[in-house]
Amino acid sequence: MGNQALIDLVSSFMKMDRAKVEAIDQQVGGLFVSHFLQQRMRESLDGRDSFTREAFSQFVFAGLYTNVDPTNERSHIVSGFPAINHSYPNSVTLSVTRTCHVKCTYCFRGDLITATQTYDAEATAAGIDWISAHENIATVVVTGGDPFTLPPRELARVVRSLAAIPTVNEIRLDTRVLTVKPSSVTNSPEVLDAMSAADGKVWLYSQINSAAEFHPAVDQAIAAVRRTGVPIVNQAVILKNVNHTPALMRDMVYACVKRGIRTDYLYLLDGGSEIDSPFNVTDDEIRAVFRELWSPATSGLAKPRAVYVDPLTNTKAQLLVAPWDGNEKFLDDFLEARRDKFARAAALTRP
Numbered sequence: 001m002g003n004q005a006l007i008d009l010v011s012s013f014m015k016m017d018r019a020k021v022e023a024i025d026q027q028v029g030g031l032f033v034s035h036f037l038q039q040r041m042r043e044s045l046d047g048r049d050s051f052t053r054e055a056f057s058q059f060v061f062a063g064l065y066t067n068v069d070p071t072n073e074r075s076h077i078v079s080g081f082p083a084i085n086h087s088y089p090n091s092v093t094l095s096v097t098r099t100c101h102v103k104c105t106y107c108f109r110g111d112l113i114t115a116t117q118t119y120d121a122e123a124t125a126a127g128i129d130w131i132s133a134h135e136n137i138a139t140v141v142v143t144g145g146d147p148f149t150l151p152p153r154e155l156a157r158v159v160r161s162l163a164a165i166p167t168v169n170e171i172r173l174d175t176r177v178l179t180v181k182p183s184s185v186t187n188s189p190e191v192l193d194a195m196s197a198a199d200g201k202v203w204l205y206s207q208i209n210s211a212a213e214f215h216p217a218v219d220q221a222i223a224a225v226r227r228t229g230v231p232i233v234n235q236a237v238i239l240k241n242v243n244h245t246p247a248l249m250r251d252m253v254y255a256c257v258k259r260g261i262r263t264d265y266l267y268l269l270d271g272g273s274e275i276d277s278p279f280n281v282t283d284d285e286i287r288a289v290f291r292e293l294w295s296p297a298t299s300g301l302a303k304p305r306a307v308y309v310d311p312l313t314n315t316k317a318q319l320l321v322a323p324w325d326g327n328e329k330f331l332d333d334f335l336e337a338r339r340d341k342f343a344r345a346a347a348l349t350r351p
Contacts, residue, residue: 003030006038010060013041014053024060032115033059034101034181040215054241055212061105061278070108070270071309072345083120083127087314090138092131096124096158097145101181104207106237106279108270108309112145119150124158132165139170141205148177152188159191163198171202178206178232179213182221196228204232208263209243211255222259235265236304238289239279246292253293253302265318266293266304268338270311283335290331306331308338311345 003025010031011018025031041056043049069075078084085093098109098118107113131137140162147155162171173195177184185192195202204225208214225232234256236243243249253263266289269280286306293303306319319334 006031006033009038009041013045013056014060016060021060028103028105028110030115031060032103036181036183036217037102049215050212051215052210052212055210057278058104058106058209058239058242059102068111070311070342070345072311072314073108073309076314078130081123081127081130083123084130085314088139090136091141092137092139093141093143094124094127094131094158094162095144096120096142096147096155097149099145099149101146101149101177101184104176106239106269106277109145117149118145119154121154125161128158128161128165131162131168135167138168139172140168141172141174143174146175146177147173148175148181148184148188148191152184152190155188156190156194159194159198159202163194163201169201171198172205173202174205174207176207178221178225179208179215179218182215182217185221186217186224192224192228195225195230200229202228202230204230206232206234206261207236208234208256208261209236209239209252210248211251214255214259219259222261226260232261234261234263235267235307236263237267237269237279238281238286239269240277240281240285242279244281244285244289246288249289250292250298250302253304254299257299257301262301263304265307265316266290268306268308268335270309270342286335287328287331306334310341312341317341 007018007021007025010016011021014021037056037059040049040051044051073085073087076085076087078086083095085095096119098112098114099116100113103110103113131140142158142162147158150158159171162168222232236252238244238249243252256263268286269277290306292298307316309315310317317334317337319330
């Protein structure tokens with residue numbers, strides 16, 4: 001795929017056979033990894049960084065969702081407004097791009113994501129006009145792709161336009177940028193200024209899955225966001241060999257808390273517990289993680305909600321924190337409902 005230098009680097013860093021990495025590159029239509037992460041891999045090989053193979057594995061295994069829409073998201077796109085997804089009564093997602101700095105290979109939009117710039121200013125402007133015309137919409141999730149792949153001037157314009165709508169109370173910027181290309185934050189004063197001037201409406205929703213993702217440049221980007229007064233909320237995914245043990249997950253959530261970030265959502269993989277995936281975890285492993293995180297010994301700021309996306313409605317199914325002792329049945333029922341809903345969704349899509 002013309003990606004030979006990256007294939008060599010990934011093969012060396014991951015200690016994988018080059019032919020296997022090359023096959024993955026072809027299967028996913030070309031691996032792409034930000035220059036920042038490539039630098040971290042090189043420096044780790046030289047002993048100058050502590051980035052782990054486990055943390056990087058999020059971006060290298062063959063994609064899970066290259067041909068499907070596992071959460072039934074696309075059935076909720078508003079006709080004539082391709083940037084708007086309306087799954088909740090008072091909330092929408094505004095998809096401003098299909099571009100990302102990396103390809104998270106468990107992504108439920110994996111078949112859409114590309115390294116090429118796909119920002120559509122006309123579709124985005126039409127989406128913002130639709131939001132303005134619907135006074136019931138109070139929450140807007142700006143997503144993609146990653147909104148921080150937009151030219152800073154364009155992302156700042158999106159933030160300012162949404163902030164100017166009186167009925168919009170909450171603007172969430174969903175992004176991976178803090179740990180995969182932090183310079184897109186620290187070198188974007190226009191965006192930071194727009195976030196700061198949004199009258200408290202903006203929240204930055206990060207995705208950080210491993211404590212190994214933190215780095216001095218990441219800390220600088222986090223500090224830049226926090227100086228604007230914008231809160232940072234983390235949403236992580238339980239992934240085999242990345243964060244699936246109680247110790248790994250505890251390290252991640254406390255590394256976030258230390259930096260002023262609360263991990264609010266802890267997602268279970270889309271597709272249910274039976275999917276064929278190198279990232280899949282068993283129900284017993286999920287229970288072990290939450291037994292640790294929901295224990296009395298864990299700080300309240302380090303206790304996330306258990307979440308999966310209901311494929312029948314494209315809405316979040318959430319289990320809020322409850323005292324753990326004696327309440328295992330709440331989590332058992334939650335996991336059983338997840339299995340049932342994904343089985344029913346799969347049956348609906350069979351020919």
